[in-house]
Amino acid sequence: xxxxxxxxxxxxxxxxxxxxxxxxxxxxxxxxxxxxxxxxxxxxxxxxxxxxxxxxxxxxxxxxxxxxxxxxxxxxxxxxxxxxxxxxxxxxxxxxxxxxxxxxxxxxxxxxxxxxxxxxxxxxxxxxxxxxxxxxxxxxxxxxxxxxxxxxxxxxxxxxxxxxxxxxxxxxxxxxxxxxxxxxxxxxxxxxxxxxxxxxxxxxxxxxxxxxxxxxxxxxxxxxxxxxxxxxxxxxxxxxxxxxxxxxxxxxxxxxxxxxxxxxxxxxxxxxxxxxxxxxxxx
Amino acid sequence: xxxxxxxxxxxxxxxxxxxxxxxxxxxxxxxxxxxxxxxxxxxxxxxxxxxxxxxxxxxxxxxxxxxxxxxxxxxxxxxxxxxxxxxxxxxxxxxxxxxxxxxxxxxxxxxxxxxxxxxxxxxxxxxxxxxxxxxxxxxxxxxxxxxxxxxxxxxxxxxxxxxxxxxxxxxxxxxxxxxxxxxxxxxxxxxxxxxxxxxxxxxxxxxxxxxxxxxxxxxxxxxxxxxxxxxxxxxxxxxxxxxxxxxxxxxxxxxxxxxxxxxxxxxxxxxxxxxxxxxxxxx
Numbered sequence: 001x002x003x004x005x006x007x008x009x010x011x012x013x014x015x016x017x018x019x020x021x022x023x024x025x026x027x028x029x030x031x032x033x034x035x036x037x038x039x040x041x042x043x044x045x046x047x048x049x050x051x052x053x054x055x056x057x058x059x060x061x062x063x064x065x066x067x068x069x070x071x072x073x074x075x076x077x078x079x080x081x082x083x084x085x086x087x088x089x090x091x092x093x094x095x096x097x098x099x100x101x102x103x104x105x106x107x108x109x110x111x112x113x114x115x116x117x118x119x120x121x122x123x124x125x126x127x128x129x130x131x132x133x134x135x136x137x138x139x140x141x142x143x144x145x146x147x148x149x150x151x152x153x154x155x156x157x158x159x160x161x162x163x164x165x166x167x168x169x170x171x172x173x174x175x176x177x178x179x180x181x182x183x184x185x186x187x188x189x190x191x192x193x194x195x196x197x198x199x200x201x202x203x204x205x206x207x208x209x210x211x212x213x214x215x216x217x218x219x220x221x222x223x224x225x226x227x228x229x230x231x232x233x234x235x236x237x238x239x240x241x242x243x244x245x246x247x248x249x250x251x252x253x254x255x256x257x258x259x260x261x262x263x264x265x266x267x268x269x270x271x272x273x274x275x276x277x278x279x280x281x282x283x
Numbered sequence: 284x285x286x287x288x289x290x291x292x293x294x295x296x297x298x299x300x301x302x303x304x305x306x307x308x309x310x311x312x313x314x315x316x317x318x319x320x321x322x323x324x325x326x327x328x329x330x331x332x333x334x335x336x337x338x339x340x341x342x343x344x345x346x347x348x349x350x351x352x353x354x355x356x357x358x359x360x361x362x363x364x365x366x367x368x369x370x371x372x373x374x375x376x377x378x379x380x381x382x383x384x385x386x387x388x389x390x391x392x393x394x395x396x397x398x399x400x401x402x403x404x405x406x407x408x409x410x411x412x413x414x415x416x417x418x419x420x421x422x423x424x425x426x427x428x429x430x431x432x433x434x435x436x437x438x439x440x441x442x443x444x445x446x447x448x449x450x451x452x453x454x455x456x457x458x459x460x461x462x463x464x465x466x467x468x469x470x471x472x473x474x475x476x477x478x479x480x481x482x483x484x485x486x487x488x489x490x491x492x493x494x495x496x497x498x499x500x501x502x503x504x505x506x507x508x509x510x511x512x513x514x515x516x517x518x519x520x521x522x523x524x525x526x527x528x529x530x531x532x533x534x535x536x537x538x539x540x541x542x543x544x545x546x547x548x549x550x551x552x553x554x555x556x557x558x559x560x561x562x563x564x565x566x
Binding site: 007011015018019021103104105106107108109110111112129130133134137138140159160163164165166167 | 290294298301302304386387388389390391392393394395412413416417420421423442443446447448449450
C-alpha cells in the first residue's frame with residue numbers, strides 16, 4: 001500500500017492511473033476506521049482496479065463547540081486496517097494541505113443542508129460538500145463509496161454530484177452494526193459504560209417502526225411517539241430529532257406512503273451525539 | 284465541427300477523448316461571439332488537440348433587473364464564427380439542460396465575490412463560479428481560456444480552481460479592442476449612436492493612468508480623479524467604480540507599488556453597463 005500526503009502527487013497519480021485505463025474507487029473517511037469503513041473499502045475493492053482510501057478529519061464540517069479537537073485518531077492502526085481491507089493508496093493530507101491559508105471557496109447544496117443534521121450542525125454540510133468535492137477532484141475516481149449511516153450526507157453528496165455534473169458514480173453501502181444493533185461509529189468510543197447499553201434503544205426504536213409499518217400502521221404521530229418512548233425508557237437521553245422522510249427528496253412527510261420511507265434520528269447520551277436511520281419499504 | 288446539446292453526450296465525448304490521449308481546450312462563452320472570443324478560440328487551438336467552445340447564456344449570473352432577457356443571441360452566426368476560428372466541438376446546452384428543476388448546488392468564492400462587480404451585481408460571481416465548474420466537469424479540459432476583459436471573473440475562476448483542486452490550467456488572454464480603444468463586448472451593440480463615442484473615454488482614462496504611473500505618479504487619489512474627469516468630460520455617464528487593485532489578491536490598494544497594479548472600472552451609458560481594465564507594471 002502506497003501512502004500519499006500531497007494532493008498534487010495524489011492527483012498526478014490518479015491521472016496516470018486513469019490514462020492507463022485503470023478504474024479508481026475511492027472511500028473518503030475521517031479515519032479511526034471500524035468495520036463499517038472496512039466494508040466500504042471491500043465494496044470499492046470489488047468495483048475498481050485501484051482503491052484509494054482517504055483519511056482526513058475535516059475541520060470545515062465541525063461547528064464551534066463540536067468534537068473536532070477530541071475526534072479519535074490513530075493513524076498507525078488505520079494504516080494497517082486500510083491495507084488489510086484492500087486499499088492500494090492511502091491518501092492522508094493534513095489540514096494545511098487541504099485548506100491552505102486564504103482558502104475561500106465553498107460548495108453549498110441549498111435546502112437539504114439546513115434541515116435535521118444541518119439545523120443542529122450549522123455549516124456542517126457546506127463543509128462536507130466542499131471537502132468531498134475536493135477529494136473527488138484530487139483522487140479522480142470512477143466510483144466513490146459512502147455509508148448509509150450518514151443518510152443526509154449521502155443525499156447531499158448525490159445531489160452535488162448531479163447538480164455539478166461530476167462524472168463519478170456514488171455507491172451507498174449498508175450500515176454495519178454491533179451484535180446488539182448499535183450502528184458502528186468512530187464516536188461510539190466516547191460512550192461511557194452506562195451510556196453504551198442505553199444507546200441500543202436507537203436501533204430498537206427504528207426496528208419497532210419497521211415492524212409496525214410492515215403490520216399496517218400508518219400514523220406518523222403514533223410511530224414517532226412509540227419510538228421516542230422506546231428511546232426514553234432506556235434511560236437519560238436527549239433526542240435531537242426523529243424524522244420521517246421521503247427518501248427521494250429527503251423531505252419530512254406527515255404520512256407513510258409507498259414505495260418507501262426513511263426514518264432518521266439523532267440523540268445525545270451525555271456529550272456523545274449519535275445518529276442512525278432505516279429505510280423501510282412501504283407497500 | 285460537431286454540435287452537442289446534451290451534457291451527458293458532451294461528457295462522454297470528453298472522457299473518450301481524454302482516454303485516447305487527446306488534449307482538450309475549452310472556451311466558455313455566452314455566445315454573440317466577437318473577435319475577443321475568437322482570439323480565445325485561437326489560443327485554445329494552439330494549445331489543444333480538440334477545441335470545445337461552449338455557448339450558454341447563464342441565467343444564474345444575471346441579477347434581477349439585469350439584461351438576461353435582452354442579452355444578444357445569434358446562434359447561426361456564432362456557429363459559423365466558432366467553426367471558422369478553429370472550434371472542433373460546439374457545446375450549446377439550453378437552460379433546462381444546465382439547471383434542471385430542483386438544482387440546488389452553488390459554489391461561492393468568498394471575499395472577492397462581493398466587491399466591485401460583485402457589489403453592483405449581487406450573486407453574479409456565485410452564478411459564474413457555479414456554471415464554470417459545471418462546464419469544466421462536463422468538458423473535462425486540460426486548459427480553459429478566459430478573457431482578461433472580465434478581470435474579476437478571471438480572479439474568481441482561478442481562485443476556485445486552486446481551492447477546489449481542479450486539474451485544469453486557466454489561460455488568460457489579453458483584451459481585444461476596437462481601433463478607438465473600446466474593449467470588445469457583446470454588450471457594445473446596446474450602445475446608442477451618441478453613447479458609442481463617449482465610451483472610448485474608458486480606455487483613454489486607463490491609458491492616461493498608465494502613462495502617468497510610467498512617468499512616476501504614485502498618488503491613487505490624484506490618478507482616480509484624473510480618470511474620472513476624462514470619463515465625465517466625454518459626456519453623460521454614471522461611473523460605478525474606478526478601483527486600484529493588487530493583482531495577486533484582487534484587493535483595493537491606496538498606493539501604487541511594484542511589481543504591478545490592476546485598474547478596473549465600470550460605467551453606464553444610458554442602460555448599457557461596460558467594464559474595462561488595465562494591468563500596469565510598476566517599477
